[in-house]
Amino acid sequence: MANYLKLFKLPDSFNFRRGGHIKQGVLAYETWGELNADKSNALLILTGLSADSHAASHGEKDTDGWWEYMIGPGTAIDTNRWFVICASSLGSCKGSTGPCSPNPDNGQPYRFDFPDLTLEDIAKSSVLLCQSLGIEQLECLVGPSMGGMTAMALLAQYPTYARHMINIASGLxxxxxxxxxxxxxxESIIKDVNFNKGYYSAQQWPTEGMKFARKIGMLSYRSAEEWRERFPRSLKRAPNSPFDIEFPVESYLEHHANRFVHTFDPISYLYLSRAMDWFDGNAYAHSESSVLKAQLKLDSALVIGAHTDLLFPPYLQEQLAKLLSSVKTEVNAIITDSIQGHDAFLVDHTTFTDCVSDYLQNLRS
Incomplete structure (x- = not known):
């Protein structure tokens, strides 16, 4: 993957929406496909909270990306046609500047000295990246989960920067x-004894807090309907000690927590999580000087949800579709029957491939 990872240097200094700035900031990003002569085939993918720039592999010898089935030659996001860009979000710990990055003023990690992060800041940095590649307008903007909210933050600030949008499992x-x-x-991360007000180390990592946070997350990422099919009670085993793991669903949560705990920086998780909760697209949509209603020039949009999604229920996609329709955007809203909840866009390959492929094939060549 390292051969394909690129770094974009943010302006020095990069100012944040809620105040503060960073110097020598960077975005880690990857691209697939070729940018055409008039630079009109650019497609930007904005990521979910814990995803990074490696959305897909770059060949047989590369590792699979987090959206491997969706991106590549001949797939739904066909890299024979599209020039695809995906960056690790500003504020993350996946190569882009974030709270665990060294502050150039003292060489120490920013920790809580990192400026308050918003999805508007992530969107702004992503536009600057695209502009550095000579892209004056995106042909399509794609955002699943947090990325869908970031897409709306982007359009609120740059209402003419994309011609089309695919917004998945998200809302305003x-x-x-x-x-x-x-x-x-x-709370589970901050209250871990090893968190130490942000001064943890690899040797004293807030392991239990991160594990518990991930388990809580998994409860909301998938659905009870799916788990009822996957984890029959007949598979339970005798615990090794009183109140130890006994049921299959407990093993599932433990497995995912252990996989995640050392792969993401705790403070980055806090910042990105809070940025999601701070974002309010309704303020842009319904204010007296609504940028989205007055200036948005989006030709079409595909809005996709799942009926089992607990984090972003279908009414949020319906609300978003209604807003876009009100500003004369041609909208196709699809609520799928996927049983995998919020994570359906990652695992229900057939359904989401069909939705995205059909939409993109109908855009101009």
Whole structure:
């Protein structure tokens, strides 16, 4: 993957929406396909909270990306046609500048000295990246989960920068249930004894807090309907000790927590999680000087949800589709029958391939 990872240097200094700035900031990004002569085939993917720039592999010898089935030659996002860009979000720990990056003023990690991060900041940095590649307008903007909210933050600031959008498992703002989930995740991390007000180390990592945060997250990423099929009670085993793991669903949560715990920086998780809860697209949509209603020039949009999604229920996609329709955007809203909940766009390959492929094939050649 390292051979394909590129770094874009943000302007020095990069100012944040809620105040503060960073110097020598970078975005780590990857691209697939070729940018055509008039630079009109650019497609930007904005990521979910824990995803990175490696959305797909670059060949047989490369590792699979987090959206491997969706991106590549002949796939739904066909890299024979599209020039695809995906960056690790500003504020993450996946190569882009974030709270765990060294502050150039003292060489120490920013930790909580990192400026308050918003999805508007992530969107702004992504546009600057695209502009550095000579892209004056995106042909298509794609955002699943947090990326869908970031897409709306992008359009609120740059209402003519994309001609089309695919918005998946997202909405204009987080509902109270989703905020409650993320609040508990943040609390579990901060209250871990090893968190130490952000001064943890690889040797004293807030392991239990991160594991618990991930388990809470998994409860909201998938659905009870799916788990009922996957984890029959007949598979339970005798625990090794009282109240140890006994049921298959417990093993599932433990497995995913252990996989995640050392792959993401705790403070980055806090910042990105809070940025999701801070974002309120309704403020842009319904204010007296609504940028989205007055200036948005989006030709068409595909809005996709799943009926089992707890984090971003279907009413949020319906609300978004209604807003886009009100500003004369041609909208196709699809609520799928996927049983995998919020994560359906990652695992229900057939359904989401069909939706995305059909939409992109109908855009101009």
């Amino acid at each position: 703002a987080s509902p109270p249930f989703s905020t409650a989930i993320r609040s508990l995740q943040r």
